[in-house]
Amino acid sequence: MRCETTPLLHLDDGFDLRPAVAEDATRIADWMAQPHIRKWWQQDWSVERWAQVLDEQAAGEHSTPCMVALDTEDLGYVELYRVRHDRLAEYYASDEHDWGVHVAIGDTVRTGQGLGRRLLRSVADALLRADPRCDRVVAEPDAANVASVRAFAAAGFVTQGELRLPEKTALLMVRPRTVEA
Template sequence: MTALPRQDVAGSGVPAPPVPRVRAPWSARPASVTEDLEQVHRWMQAPHVAEFWKQAWPMERWRAELERQAAGDHSLPVMLDFEGAPVAYLEVYRVVRDRLAGHYPERPYDLGVHVAIGELGRTGRGLGRALLREVAEGLLAADPRCTRVVAEPDARNAPSLRAFTAAGFRTVGPITLSDKSATLLVYPRSEEDLP
């Protein structure tokens, strides 16, 4: 779910979000317009993704979106593979540069993640739980200064909320964003890092 970057001093000096350092059989890499545009576009048209992402855009708009993200330091589009096959599109973002800033006591290096498992047949079988845990651990490994990975799925998305909590994310509470009522979830590096 794309958000415009927050323009303030809070994020200055904080690096762009990293690619998660995931372990085999997972692999992650920045999404590329030349390699991934058609796949991302197709996934975003899938009803189970479109319902909550609300980005079933034309291909050219997705091209512009991937290029915009790749050129900035707010969010990073990422492709996640499992056993060599693409399974998810991620957007990893810096909370201090995001609309989520101010909705909880964020820290400068907090990372947020949006996740779309593109193939409906890959959902509902525990893959999402494993994926979310691997991504959270991979982000903490990629940025030692990051102490929390957060997510804010739509509060109506019960399967997503179950997967996040089963993966070790902790429910902080409800938040209201401009386009949705969401549930704030945190995956802390340690218990002391919970908000």
């Protein structure tokens, strides 16, 4: 493990996940400028700002920025975070070991093909496998982001209620640990 927030993950379904580094800032900045991401993430930042943010995340304990690839081709950005280190912990009855996830599929050629739900399922499964103390993975997509909410639901996340965050009305979506045979 790189730091407390970075579990050693093995993703299924052909996905690869690696830590994002400052050299990825150009690609991430391009993705965040795409209309389907910009509207929801509101992080249409310069390459320089993204490089700085990635360095800060790598040095801290709050979240781990990641690049996700399918068949060795980068297609999106993922942030993994311990909810206890995030403001989200103030909005629901979080557990000390809850993991949170943010996902953006940046490659517009690959959107609308069900990759989001496959990726979300794979990331949640990997987090739950890697951390036996974790009983749930959570997300807080904007309630108006129908595509994202559908992808989370199709990946096994269950809506637990509405959260009024300062910048959005979100749905608390939870992927519980499944019983393994």
